[in-house]
Amino acid sequence: MNEKNNLLAEFEGVVSGHRDGHGFVIRDDGQADIYLPSNEMRAVLHKDRVMARIVRTDRKGRPEGRVTEIVERSDSPIIGRLLQESGVWLVAPEDKRYGQDILIPKTGTGQAKAGQVVVVELTEPPALFGQPVGRVKEVLGEIDDPGMEIEIAVRKYGVPHAFSEAALAQARQLPDHVRPSDHKERVDLRDVPLVTIDGEDARDFDDAVYCEPAKVGRGKGWRLLVAIADVSHYVETGAAIDVDAYERATSVYFPRRVIPMLPEKLSNGLCSLNPGVERLCMVCDMLVNAKGEVHAYQFYPAVMFSHARFTYTEVAAILQNTRGPEAAQRKALVPYLLNLHDAYRALLVARQARGAVDFETTETQIVCDDSGRIEKIVPRTRNDAHKLIEEAMLAANVCSADFISQSKHVGLFRVHEGPTPEKQEILRNYLKAMGIAQTISDNPQPSEFRHIAEMTKDRPESQQIHMMLLRSMSQAIYTPVNGGHFGLAFEAYTHFTSPIRRYPDLLVHRVIKAILLQQRYQLPNLPTPGEAHAKLSKRLASRVKPPSDKPVKKPSVDTLAWQAAGLHCSANERRADEASRDVEAWLKCKYMREHLGEEFTGVVSSVTSFGLFVTLDAMYVEGLVHITELGGEYFRFDEARQELRGERTGIRYALGTKVNVQVSRVDLDGRRIDFRLVTGEEDLLLRAKRDKTGASDDEIDASSGRAAKSRRKRSGGNGGGTPRPADGAAAHVHELKSAVKRSAGKKNPRNGERNPGSKPRKNRR
Numbered sequence: 081m082n083e084k085n086n087l088l089a090e091f092e093g094v095v096s097g098h099r100d101g102h103g104f105v106i107r108d109d110g111q112a113d114i115y116l117p118s119n120e121m122r123a124v125l126h127k128d129r130v131m132a133r134i135v136r137t138d139r140k141g142r143p144e145g146r147v148t149e150i151v152e153r154s155d156s157p158i159i160g161r162l163l164q165e166s167g168v169w170l171v172a173p174e175d176k177r178y179g180q181d182i183l184i185p186k187t188g189t190g191q192a193k194a195g196q197v198v199v200v201e202l203t204e205p206p207a208l209f210g211q212p213v214g215r216v217k218e219v220l221g222e223i224d225d226p227g228m229e230i231e232i233a234v235r236k237y238g239v240p241h242a243f244s245e246a247a248l249a250q251a252r253q254l255p256d257h258v259r260p261s262d263h264k265e266r267v268d269l270r271d272v273p274l275v276t277i278d279g280e281d282a283r284d285f286d287d288a289v290y291c292e293p294a295k296v297g298r299g300k301g302w303r304l305l306v307a308i309a310d311v312s313h314y315v316e317t318g319a320a321i322d323v324d325a326y327e328r329a330t331s332v333y334f335p336r337r338v339i340p341m342l343p344e345k346l347s348n349g350l351c352s353l354n355p356g357v358e359r360l361c362m363v364c365d366m367l368v369n370a371k372g373e374v375h376a377y378q379f380y381p382a383v384m385f386s387h388a389r390f391t392y393t394e395v396a397a398i399l400q401n402t403r404g405p406e407a408a409q410r411k412a413l414v415p416y417l418l419n420l421h422d423a424y425r426a427l428l429v430a431r432q433a434r435g436a437v438d439f440e441t442t443e444t445q446i447v448c449d450d451s452g453r454i455e456k457i458v459p460r461t462r463n464d465a466h467k468l469i470e471e472a473m474l475a476a477n478v479c480s481a482d483f484i485s486q487s488k489h490v491g492l493f494r495v496h497e498g499p500t501p502e503k504q505e506i507l508r509n510y511l512k513a514m515g516i517a518q519t520i521s522d523n524p525q526p527s528e529f530r531h532i533a534e535m536t537k538d539r540p541e542s543q544q545i546h547m548m549l550l551r552s553m554s555q556a557i558y559t560p561v562n563g564g565h566f567g568l569a570f571e572a573y574t575h576f577t578s579p580i581r582r583y584p585d586l587l588v589h590r591v592i593k594a595i596l597l598q599q600r601y602q603l604p605n606l607p608t609p610g611e612a613h614a615k616l617s618k619r620l621a622s623r624v625k626p627p628s629d630k631p632v633k634k635p636s637v638d639t640l641a642w643q644a645a646g647l648h649c650s651a652n653e654r655r656a657d658e659a660s661r662d663v664e665a666w667l668k669c670k671y672m673r674e675h676l677g678e679e680f681t682g683v684v685s686s687v688t689s690f691g692l693f694v695t696l697d698a699m700y701v702e703g704l705v706h707i708t709e710l711g712g713e714y715f716r717f718d719e720a721r722q723e724l725r726g727e728r729t730g731i732r733y734a735l736g737t738k739v740n741v742q743v744s745r746v747d748l749d750g751r752r753i754d755f756r757l758v759t760g761e762e763d764l765l766l767r768a769k770r771d772k773t774g775a776s777d778d779e780i781d782a783s784s785g786r787a788a789k790s791r792r793k794r795s796g797g798n799g800g801g802t803p804r805p806a807d808g809a810a811a812h813v814h815e816l817k818s819a820v821k822r823s824a825g826k827k828n829p830r831n832g833e834r835n836p837g838s839k840p841r842k843n844r845r
Contacts, residue, residue, distance in 0.1 A: 090131045090148055097126035097177035099750060105132045105145060114145035118179075123147065123208050126177040127154035150205075158182060158200045159235050161223065162192050162216065171200050171214065174232055176750055180211055188215030197223055199235055226452035229666040230334050237659040240328050241339050246320035251343040254314055254350060258358040262313070263383050269363070270385040273416055274307050276353050277390040277469050283338070285309070285353040286578045288361070288386055289472050291419040296369040302423040304368050306476040307384050309351045310360040311579040312589040315342070318604035326645075329652035331581035334663050335446040335454075340581070347580050355389040362589055364476040364576070368423050372430030377479040379592050388413055395465035424468035427475060435527025436569040437553075439546050444700040446667060454671040457700045473577045474568065480576035480588055485562060489600065490638055491591040492584045492646050493574045495563040496556040498524055507552040509720040514545065526569040543683070544735030548722065557650040558584050560642035584649050603641045665751035668701045672753050673746045675699075679758050684737040687724060689717040692733050694741055694755055703753035705741060710757060 091114065093105040101118040103126070114132050116124075124130060124147055131149040138144045158178060160171040169184040174197070182200050192198050197220040204213035220231045234241045243251075274288040286309050294303040315321050325341050332339040340347040353359050361384050366377040388410065397406040398414060399421050407414050431438070443460040477494070484491040499507065504520060511519050511532070518535060520528050529549050536545045553567060558575075565573035576592075579585040587603075594601035686693035691706040707715055707724065710733070715724040723734035733739070741755035 090133050091145075092129070092131050092151060095121075095124050095126060095128045095130055097121065097179050099176035099179075101179055103177075103179070105130060105147075112143055115142040116145060116147065120145070120147055121179055123206055124150060125154065125180070125206060125212065126175070127156050128152070129154070153202070153205050156238065157217065157235055158202070158214070159197065159220070159232050160200065162189065162194055162196050162198050164194045171198060171216075174749060175236055180206055182214045183211050184214060184216065190216045190219070192216045192219045195222070197221060197228060197232065227337065229452075229663050230337055233334075233659045233662045233666075234332075234339065236662065237655050239332055239339060239655065239659050240324070243324050243343055244320060247324040248343060250320045251345045254345060256350070258350075258360060258383065262360055265381070266360070267363070267380050267382040269305075269307070269361075269382045270358065272305065272384070273387040273413060274305065274353075274384050275388040275390055275413060275416070276355070276386055277392060277395055277465060280391050280393065283352075284340070284347045284580045285386070285389070286580050287469075287473065288353050288384060289420060289469065291416060291423050293419060293422075294367060296367045296375045299370055301367060301369040301375065302419060302426070304366045304420075304423050304472060304475065306364045306366070306472055306577065307353070307361040307382065308364070308476070308577050308585075308589070309353055309580055310362050310381060310589070311342070311346070311351050311586050312362075312593060313360050313381075314346060314350060315586065317590065317602075321346070322604070325583055325586065326648070329583045329649045330656050332656040332659055334660060335667060336448050336452060341583065342580060351580055353384070353386050355386045358383055358385055360384075362576075362592065364479050366475060366479060368426060368475070370426055371433075372426035372428065374475055374479060377483075379479075379483060379596060381593070381596075390417075390465075392463060392465040392469075395468075396463035399464055420468055420472070421464065424464070424471050427471040428467075431471070431569075434569040435525065435530050437526045437529045437533070437549075437567045439533060439550050442700070446664060448667075452667075454667050457668070457671075459700065477574055477576050478570055478572070480592065481562070481570070481572035481574040483595065484574065484588070484591055485572050487595045489591055489595055490560050490642050491574065492558045492560060492587055492642065492649070493562045493572060494556055494565060494584070495559050495561070495573075496565040496567050497554045497563055498566040499552040499554060503552045503554075506719070507548060510548050510722060513718070513720040514541070516545070526566055541734070541736050544722070547685070547735055555654075558646035558653075559650075560639055560646060582649075584646075587645070603638075603645060662751065666748065669746050669748045669751055669753060672699075672701055672703075672743055673748070675743050676746065677743060679740060679742045682739055682741055682755075684733055684735055684739060687717070687722045687733065687735060692724065692737075692739075694739060696741075701753065703741070703743070703755045705739070705755045705757050709744075709755070711759075 091105065091107050091109065091111075093107040093114070095103055095116070096106050096113070097103040101121065103116040103121045103124070105114040105116060107113065114134060115138060116132070128150060129152040130147045131151060132145040132147050134143045134145050136144050158171070158173050159175070160173040160182070162169065162171055162184065164170075169186060169189055171182040171184055173180075173182065182202070184200070188203070198216045199218035199220065200214040201217040202212055202214045204210075206212040220235075221228060233239070272290055274290045276285045276288045278285060288307040290305040290307075292303050294301055296302075315325060321343065328339075328341045331341045331347070342351070351359075353361065361382050363380055363382045363384075364377060365380070367375045369375045390410075394406050394410075395417060397404060398410065398417055401407065402414055402418070410417075443462075444457050445460050446457055447455045449455050481493055484493075499520075504522075504524065508519050516532065516536060518528075518532050520532075533546055533549060536542050539545065556565070556567075562572050564571050574588055575582055575585045576588045577585065579589050591601045680696045680698060682694040682696040684692050685695040685702055689707075691704050691709070693702055694705055695702045710724065711726070711731075713726045713728050715726055715733075717724055721734060723732050725732045740758040742758050743753065744756040745754035746752075747754075
């Protein structure tokens with residue numbers, strides 16, 4: 081389409097507002113978003129569906145548009161605080177992307193009081209010369225009430241948080257324990273010492289494990305049992321509980337609270353593999369050889385009895401010291417844990433052999449007090465207990481995918497594609513800019529990423545290199561079309577091990593049961609996926625596949641239904657992640673308000689054209705150092721190196737750079753923390769010299785010492801007088817110092833405007 085036709089064409093999409101007043105139309109066809117200036121946002125709201133026409137290209141090169149038609153108003157509830165200003169009632173939306181306050185008639189406030197957090201239902205949409213009008217639908221409470229951040233998030237992201245009456249009634253009718261009649265056609269594993277290994281705060285137990293030595297082929301190996309809660313026995317296809325579970329698609333985890341996929345009677349009771357009680361399960365029974373390869377496997381329904389509820393910390397202590405107090409308390413079960421550890425080490429060898437990507441990242445845990453306030457944020461450490469359970473679950477998931485593939489039955493795979501061509505090019509440019517000889521091929525394999533990670537692990541900037549490798553990866557999705565799992569280096573992979581908290585796992589269980597009975601599982605008529613599905617569908621459609629000579633086979637109706645279910649589960653998985661991140665960000669902002677003005681050390685975790693995101697070392701909290709806080713010179717963003725570089729001094733800020741910052745501002749509503757760079761002049765000069773010359777800190781100290789000694793000689797030994805460069809190093813320091821001083825107040829050499837860094841501090845925002 082030529083430019084003239086493009087200007088005449090109209091495009092449909094969803095409005096995405098911005099907290100600064102402008103917005104964008106996210107086009108349904110996956111093409112570049114259309115920028116909407118603030119005047120175009122007056123008659124629309126965030127999430128409205130519209131038709132728009134491109135009218136020009138703005139000065140940033142973005143297609144700028146005009147709304148020609150409002151196709152559909154969003155029915156999403158708006159959450160905000162009820163305020164009264166000059167006798168007028170209004171609600172200020174908590175989500176600043178809405179951009180406009182909602183007027184509330186006096187008759188529409190209900191029982192709400194000024195300052196409370198409320199849910200608003202619109203009664204009149206916005207117009208060019210009129211604000212939107214609404215009424216209070218629900219009162220959530222005071223902003224400082226414990227758990228208010230969760231109440232806001234579940235409504236903001238549309239997370240279902242109340243089960244239907246039909247689902248609750250159905251749950252009440254379920255038995256409280258496993259009945260003798262439930263044992264029918266199940267393998268009795270009650271005498272097998274299966275155990276669960278989870279975190280200290282776990283409440284639902286999906287999986288139990290057992291391992292014993294076994295002869296595999298002609299060599300040694302292990303028999304590994306992974307028993308998973310048999311949710312499908314109690315949740316029938318198309319029943320009320322099933323409909324609610326599908327709508328949620330996953331449990332959502334917040335600090336101090338979980339919104340489960342299943343009613344509590346199932347998730348924490350009847351389905352959970354609690355210790356000391358009988359439970360129904362589906363078992364993946366595997367033979368693992370000395371090389372860590374699954375030699376054979378079988379699936380079957382069983383009844384089990386968990387012999388112990390272990391924690392990761394407890395198991396790690398036992399594996400580290402089999403004569404310690406933890407081992408003494410579990411003496412009868414220690415041999416089985418050692419067998420598990422031996423099998424894990426073999427599986428780890430297989431993982432390395434196939435080249436699976438494995439980056440060690442720091443996950444954090446928010447520790448709250450009884451009122452919901454953050455006490456501290458601590459790193460989650462992954463020990464051998466975490467890893468052995470992870471490898472056992474991976475093995476069972478791979479067997480599940482293979483079982484479904486071999487049977488030719490349609491089902492859901494967990495597919496993780498390799499990096500897109502665009503991300504490949506960005507990564508290649510970055511590796512080249514960093515002077516890394518190894519790069520990735522046109523059709524990269526996981527082993528290539530692993531090799532780069534291994535060869536750079538001892539470099540000072542290894543953390544930033546590994547971060548870039550990780551960011552080049554795609555997000556995994558659920559789909560009936562098996563595309564393999566790139567990161568784990570599996571040809572086929574699915575999710576089988578967590579049916580209590582993930583709906584795709586429940587579907588996989590049903591498919592496996594159907595195959596065992598030589599039947600075919602049919603998806604029920606599930607509710608139509610919502611907005612999250614539409615957003616993800618558009619995102620996936622934008623991934624253009626390379627042309628192929630092979631004719632494309634039209635998918636069957638059955639496959640299309642599974643595709644819709646996969647998209648729905650993938651989208652709701654992201655919805656849960658976004659809601660969890662929103663709550664964590666709110667809690668961290670509230671936590672950092674208590675530390676305004678304090679200084680911390682941190683590491684640059686992301687670099688953009690407008691500044692640096694820094695993660696604090698002690699607090700594990702991320703905030704923004706705006707580019708105007710980097711000093712009085714012009715900084716250029718180098719996308720290839722992912723760094724900001726000062727044009728005069730050569731100072732560089734890249735991923736992994738250590739910095740000192742001060743907490744300068746916390747915006748609770750915007751979930752934003754701002755830092756100010758704290759750097760002494762001497763530190764600044766040393767950084768500049770190191771970044772510009774590549775010299776080490778010791779070399780800089782030595783050259784600075786020689787320069788100081790030379791100055792003392794010329795000035796009579798007292799260090800006074802006007803400093804003059806005595807050698808190349810001192811001259812460079814002197815030049816940098818002059819450049820730093822000269823740069824303050826200079827105009828930007830490109831556009832004649834005063835450099836942002838030279839503005840008075842009060843105007844920097």
